[in-house]
Amino acid sequence: MKKVKKAIIPAAGLGTRFLPATKAMPKEMLPIIDKPTIQYIVEEAVESGIEDIIIVTGKGKRAIEDHFDHAFELEMNLAEKGKIRLLEEVRRSSGVDIHYIRQKEPRGLGHAVWCARRFIGDEPFAVLLGDDIVQSEVPCLKQLIQEYETTGASVIGVQPVPDHETQRYGIIDPKAKQGRLYQVRNFVEKPQPGQAPSNMAIMGRYVLTPDIFRILDLQEEGAGGEIQLTDAIQKLNELEQVYAYHFQGVRYDVGEKLGFILTTLDFALRHQELRGPLLQAMEEFLEKSTLPKVIG
Template sequence: MPAKKPLKKAVLPVAGLGTRFLPATKVMAKEMLPVVDKPLIQYAVEEARAAGIEQFCFVTGRGKVMLVDQFDVAVELERTLTERGKQKELDMLHAQALPPGSIITTRQQVPLGLGHAIWCARAFIADDPFAILLPDDLMQCEVSCTRQLADAYNETGGNVVAVEEVPREIVNRYGVIDPGATTGNLVEVKGLVEKPPIEKAPSNLTVIGRYVLMPEVIGHLSKMERGAGNEIQLTDSMAKLIGSQPFHGVLYQGRRFDCGDKAGYLEAQVAFALARPDMAPAMREILKRHA
């Protein structure tokens, strides 16, 4: 097996309109919606950085400049904080800033699906392995979910996706794997199908919004073949890598919150507040009052 390239790149598809959160997302990107006091996009970037990711590509749409501004230097704000002696807040801003040149953006002009969004980042990806993080899937893990995938990539040298079990009756909402041998938390992927009918689903192991993929997937995406929903599905192109490259699912350790859904977003607020010593007592009191 050839030497593995280090995993240093991540693609974040953030071009969606966030229609399920209107009117809040009329002028604000849905990825800027905060959970407690941090926007979804920042959770995703911090998760990736914890896995050793150094370069980020945001696949954006019109009106999404705020996403990049979140990681820029806010000169006026920092000056004011300095003048007011708010060192704690300054340190927090400095910790979240990314080194110059760490972020690039590319535009997905038309909403043709997740596969198309990844294809739009092809120049950034080049010939390197890359992670994909969907910020709508907010992960609460002791070890960064992307770190867990990166560790699996370093072990297997191939494609890796985060998977979780869901009730059989909702498998038609997800990409579903056809599982092979299981070793620890690694599951061999023998096949992939996007949003199958419940009766035809090969398992109830579904792919969530965390991936580590080899650059060869771009060649398959470039064919622009339409799949479920008449969109260019990432799952379809990933499936074509099976057999020619190692492909595994990782039964990750942690919890996922679907923040593309209002109920999931509200649950994330509660869970992340309860996980913070400075917020947990107040949140418990709030929950008691509304029980």
Template structure:
């Protein structure tokens, strides 16, 4: 079995009901964060980490997502004719070569574990990444790249982790830490959405994983877990104490929960401020809004 991670699964079958009515006709994953779809941030992060094969677990109504990665000859010709080379370069950067991307249908919404299991035949006997596009992470070195670099030493199974306020632990999968080695921790337990008083730590699992193919075998035998769904964390937890082990990586970067409206707005502001062409105007506007609020108090 190779130790190199070249495949990534993107579970994108959800209906995005928290963003209705927008998601009535537009898949949540191609809603724009500044001027790029959510999923493009995940793709760019995966490419930076060395991912070569992109596997999307979709559902009915996701045709616009598939079209996004296809070539647009008419638009490309128009941009070329108008000599808009900068826009043409941006457009070409979103294209995916034939054979680079694959789509698998999840016919029933049975949870994240089930979505990953749906892609099992395309993974085979090699380690793979799982990326949740809702979790957008900004920072210097992309999160998955940090994980791949750590994985080359640790092996096993790895989850991205960050500390959250104790009162919010019931919203996450939480790690029970066996040994804290700084940025990397070894794990002796994982609890999916525990009661606040029962949480073993405040170290939460975020939507980035590097997993061994054994996880897929575990999912073959999985039954419903928390929330009546097949939980990926339950399948990972079965490897704790085994020969490969489970690790958490405290990544460097800021995570935005773009599955929520508040998180999406926060990410829009943060990414807008980072842009050279937008940051100045946006910053001035925000100062004006804050000043107006203070004057009204």
């Protein structure tokens, strides 16, 4: 069995939920404390044993490439000033072998994955979406890779969501369960309210066999007029078993404003230097007798 050593990170989206901030800056570069969101995703991939990463970008995403490149003048300046810890943090983002390809038109997640087919070749591979950050003792992707090595089949990361949110996600229709691993009858992309077959939602982590590319070659447009990866996974499931795995860890949704704010707040409360001052500031804020003026 071939090992999972390559990963695709789709990053070609327009980031419309964060406009006007994302007019000139990729949403993947929006920082959680002091690291852009995409760096959390790259670090998870590397910690899971991934050796080669391809980021699928689009127009206006050059900042992502610059971030993961060496910044010689900056590094020299930090070294001269003796800022060793900060220098190590900066170098951490440039010590990964990353490749890039452009998705020339916004045709959906399935199409973005298809764009990287020549890079992947005939190997199993991972897909990590930038809207989901997962904090766990064992990296989320590594958990899926371990299941792949046991089953020899594609494995999709899932976690439960409230019933009223199922229409926002791809949802699995489970057939059987063994521990945290599900055999799946159907994968349903964004079911209509009240029609979801379960509340187990696909959470932006995938390990897939290269057979998915033959399906994506012919995949028609689905929800939102885009080529949906979930639709292709369902067709793959009809040809060979595709599993879902209820991964362990806390998943943060950084793809929309409230989730991004809550993620930043939670990470700040876990930050050694920020926790104390932040708690004090929050206490003072809550003690104010008047609510702040509503903006936006």
